[in-house]
Amino acid sequence: MDFDYTAEENAFREEVRKFISENLPPKKERDKNFLNTWLEKVRAKGWVGFSWPKEFGGSAGGLIEQTILREEMALAKAPPLGTSMMGLAWVGPGIMEYGTEEQKRKFIPDILDSKVTWCTGYSEPNHGSDLAAIQCKAELHGDNYVVNGQKIWTTGAPWSQWIILLTRTQFDVESKHDGITCLLVPMDAPGVEVRPIENMAGDKHFAEIFFTDVQVPVENRLGAEGDGWKVTVSALANERSSIGEVTQMFAKLENLKELVKVTYKQGKPAQEDPSVRRKVAQFEMKIAAMKYNGLRYLTKQIKGEPLTSETSVNKLHRASLEIEMDDFAVELTGQAGLQLRGGDAAVDGGSWSKSALNWPNVVIGGGTPNIQRNIIAERLLGMPKD
Amino acid sequence: MNFGFTEEQNLLRDQVERFMQDTCPMPRVRELSNTGGFDEALWKQIGELGWLGLLIPEAYGGLGLKWIDQVVVLEAAATGLCPLPIASHALASTAILACASDAQKSRWLPAMASGEAVCTLGLYDDANWIDPSAITASAKASGEGYVLGGTKPFVNDASNADYLLLAVHGPEGLALAAVGKEEVRITPQPTMDSTKPMASVDLEGVHISADSLVPMTQEQLSYLTDCGALAVTAEMVGAGEAILNLTSDYAKQRIQFGKPIGQYQGVKHRLADMYVDLESYRSLCYFAGWCADDDPQELARAVSLAKGYASDAFNQIGIDGVGLHGAIGFTAEYDAQLFLKRSKWARPMFGDSDFHLNRVASLGGL
Incomplete structure (x- = not known):
């Protein structure tokens, strides 16, 4: 057991810090070109797709360096390293693993250069958690698949240029996991209609998408026909260290403590209230648990042992923290806590009340907590499937 | 960066777990605990294996290892609810090492390292x-x-x-x-x-x-309290794992309404939550164990995070372990209830969750 970093690792951390201090001006001083300049510079550093193989334009960065990079970026509250979050998280890795040479040439550079934003067409009106039961139909006619069906709650759909789409190419199957095919579809293809959906926080981040006789050339199929489930599972299994998230959550905890210090409850300083102290300490306890769970899993990976479903542990912690921390801040600040941005008494610019309405982005987006519990119970504890 | 155990530590863990299964299995644990008795032969045996002098420097006849190694032994021994006073003995050794004069150390430590004097x-x-x-x-x-x-x-x-x-x-x-x-x-x-x-x-x-x-000194008292809380938490890791395994195995075998009960989400989700809590206080415990020798400045916070989590989580694991079994879990002859009882014992020992979480809040600036 050893929590020290090697000289090379420390030097890399210094390099990241130096880069941040030179290239990340305070928010007020950022002009409208800032983000583009930032994206170009981090790309030139090789930090976009940092872990990807060099042949695809990545840097083949090691696990610890990835961790350091995420940690430092999160500490500095830096903008993301690319605008295609899903492209970098799973579409790119999926294409590198299952794509044809032509697909790799066509799609990978644009993801790394933040030229193209991807969304993910999984959920349908009748199939969310039960993802493998999807019905969106793709039929091969000559050199094209013809897609008909609907996706919904597709995050990023209103502004994405491409979608990685799960379709059903075969309906008469023994297992619902068979007969699924993964297609890469431009969002401006004729027959694709996006209708944004407003969420409870008032944002329009997700949408329903209708596909009517959309022609998708067969060369845009990712993996073999019928292999879509395998492609999806292995893309989603491209698990990342949760260290960056943990750093963000520690920062949020600090904000929460600052709020506690200036807040009064029933006329007395809130920070003297035993129940407030206990609650804040429990947040710290869970975030620290995420940190040390993450470091244990990272150590496993470094030793070459594959991670299986352990990452669901931290996903469950994150889900409960995402809900509870904002909820706590809102309750703590009483009627002022209710006010949104613009309210005379709004707390911290209404940021707590806003995020208290935005938790489903994280909590439901990557698989609901009950799905994570199924994964843990079935894959780690050996319980029979539902 | 390496948050894992060495080959030697893993071998030690296996050795202690095997000892519990083969030499001090649950029927023997029950016999001993029912009579408040103490098995001198077992104690002598683990003394010869070196487990009683782990923390004591080689100059006094011990192995000169660290608290993280002691954590390994306590965790593994608690998978079988070991009734031998290994934790108390380790804490007494730590107290002597921290507070006593050289003359006192020379007088007491050799007999403690061998286990000849139970402390x-x-x-x-x-x-x-x-x-x-x-x-x-x-x-x-x-x-x-x-x-x-x-x-x-x-x-x-x-x-x-x-x-x-x-x-x-x-x-x-x-x-x-x-x-x-x-x-x-x-x-x-x-x-x-x-x-x-x-x-x-x-x-x-x-x-x-x-x-x-x-x-x-007050600092030494505080350090010994932290080591005590660490020892109890390490035992909660081992005992928590054992009751989770016992309950999982039962949930796979017990058929009700035509299915293994582990297939019902009411059961499997509770088991998943037990796993999440166990893994989490396990990670916090290992970090605290490392801090005891390698980052003493951080020990108080690390121990309080670990014990603050484990005290209540293991208590709930004990309740659910018994509860998910149904009536058999409530049966004296069945082992599940022994783990519930251990969770009651561990909860207040060296500070309950209120004490530790309040300390986390103070150390965190509130």
């Missing part, structure tokens, strides 16, 4: 207060030595110890009085968990020699 440590006299003021026993100067006063109502493993190190307020401040079992009046107390014997120790009027009093 324990008694700190606080209030049922639920971690503070120097919660030590009410006293030592007053008397002739060449001291005369002790008061009672230590809650001393772990006192009935089975040859020597007891007991916190007192002495003429010069806090101190540990080293007394032999013959010198004091030890009264075993029945508790919910018979695998963890507890006794009161009456010190009133007991005379000890000058070199049997070991001065202790």
Whole structure:
């Protein structure tokens, strides 16, 4: 057991810090070109797709360096390293693993250069958690698949240029996991209609998408026909260290403590209230648990042992923290806590009340907590499937 | 960066777990705990294996290892609810190493390292207060030595110890009085968990020699309390894992309404939550174990995060472990209930979750 970093690792951390201090001006001083300049510079550093193989334009960065990079970026509250979050998280890795040479040439550079934003067409009106039961139909006619069906709650759909789409190419199957095919579809293809959906926080981040006789050339199929489930599972299994998230959550905890210090409850300083102290300490306890769970899993990976479903542990912690921390801040600040941005008494610019309405982005987006519990119970504890 | 165990530590863990399965299996644990007894042969055996002198430097006949190695042993021993006073003995060793003079170390440590002298440590006299003021026993100067006063109502493993190190307020401040079992009046107390014997120790009027009093600073008291909480948390990791395994195995086999009960989400989700909590306080415990020797500045916070989590989580794991079994879990003959009892014992020991979480809040600036 050893929590020290090697000289090379420390030097890399210094390099990241130096880069941040030179290239990340305070928010007020950022002009409208800032983000583009930032994206170009981090790309030139090789930090976009940092872990990807060099042949695809990545840097083949090691696990610890990835961790350091995420940690430092999160500490500095830096903008993301690319605008295609899903492209970098799973579409790119999926294409590198299952794509044809032509697909790799066509799609990978644009993801790394933040030229193209991807969304993910999984959920349908009748199939969310039960993802493998999807019905969106793709039929091969000559050199094209013809897609008909609907996706919904597709995050990023209103502004994405491409979608990685799960379709059903075969309906008469023994297992619902068979007969699924993964297609890469431009969002401006004729027959694709996006209708944004407003969420409870008032944002329009997700949408329903209708596909009517959309022609998708067969060369845009990712993996073999019928292999879509395998492609999806292995893309989603491209698990990342949760260290960056943990750093963000520690920062949020600090904000929460600052709020506690200036807040009064029933006329007395809130920070003297035993129940407030206990609650804040429990947040710290869970975030620290995420940190040390993450470091244990990272150590496993470094030793070459594959991670299986352990990452669901931290996903469950994150889900409960995402809900509870904002909820706590809102309750703590009483009627002022209710006010949104613009309210005379709004707390911290209404940021707590806003995020208290935005938790489903994280909590439901990557698989609901009950799905994570199924994964843990079935894959780690050996319980029979539902 | 490496948050994993060494080959040697993994071998040690396997060795202790095997010992529990083969040499001190659950029927033997029950026999021992029912009679409040102490198995000298078993104790001698683990002494020969070196487990009782892990923390003691080689110069005094120990192995000179660290608390993280002690955590490995305590965790593995607790998978079988080991009733032997390994934790108390380790804490007494830590107290001597932290507080005693070289002469005292030379006098006591070799017999502790081999296990020849069974030792324990008694700190606080209030049922639920971690503070120097919660030590009410006293030592007053008397002739060449001291005369002790008061009672230590809650001393772990006192009935089975040859020597007891007991916190007192002495003429010069806090101190540990080293007394032999013959010198004091030890009264075993029945508790919910018979695998963890507890006794009161009456010190009133007991005379000890000058070199049997070991001065202790408040920082040292605090350090020993942290090591105590760490030891108990390590045992909660092992015992938590064992009851989770027992309950998972049962959920796979028990058929109701035509299906294994582990197929129902009401059962499997509870098991998943038990797993999440266990893995989490496990990680916090290992980090605290590392801090004990390698980052003592961070120990208080690390221990409080770990014990603050484990105290309540393991308590719930004990309740759900019994509850998910149904009536069989409630049956004396079945082992699940023994783990529930251990969780009750561990909860207040060296500070409950309120104490530890409040300390986390203070250390975090509130």
